[in-house]
Amino acid sequence: MSFKSAQNGAGWVLLAAFLWGLLGIFGKFAQAQGLGPLEVAFWRALLGGACFALSAGLRRSRLPRGRDLLLTILFGLAGVSIFYGSYQLAVRAGGASLASVLLYTAPAFVALSGWLFWKERLGPRELGAVVLTLGGVALISLGGGSGVQVSALSLGWGLTAGLTYSLYYLYGRVFFERYDPQALYAVALPVGALGLLPFVPFAAKTSVAWFNLGCIALLCTFAAYTAYSLGLRRLNPTRASVIASLEPVVASVLAALLFAERLSPPALFGAALVIGAALLFSTASKVQHPAAG
Incomplete structure (x- = not known):
């Protein structure tokens, strides 16, 4: 792999991290227009799924069938319906920066589920990363911040998002x-939209609301994944995973500038521990960023 190719790959992954970092920002703007968090999640799944369907059709990609289709449907219900919904609920309950940081507890959930269900051995680095994740969440819980609401509700939804985000790693190991x-x-995304549909109270939408929903679907979902996949063609997965971990940094900086969300020093240190643990997982094992966002 040439140096120029690696540079291009890093650029694509950096773009993906930036676009994923915008997810909570656009979600918060959409909710400010009167949309509920589950409606934001619904339109992300539906419109994003339409983008993927169009792309897959143009590429003439083979769709899953039989048992693989059933597992993809189940993944859509858990990894899209619950994940997308809980992430937007975490944004509403605690703020965009807190939701983005808690999303990066996903690698710890992957490691623990591998240990519990597949009897995979946790080495010293994996165990250390789990401890760092737990310590980071504890510091965030105790630290709080200005414009950030740390509560049982915000932590619960954020950790639920991290848990269901971890399904992308597990599902992707086999199917990607x-x-x-x-x-x-x-x-998976249209199935996820259908799973959310019974719980969505639809609101009248302004052009600003539609703009934010479109940005979430097109930029934060479809374009972010596409950029990440282009980066992976030119960069090894570990380096790509490290660069993609800038996502919560982007979200936190923008949330501070736009919504005055600022974690306290102890909570910032906790956030650094969570992100550091995700980086440690990416270099210590096969747990890589799944390009979900």
């Missing part, structure tokens, strides 16, 4: 090498 990921998302 078997099928074009865009074809899988073309199935």
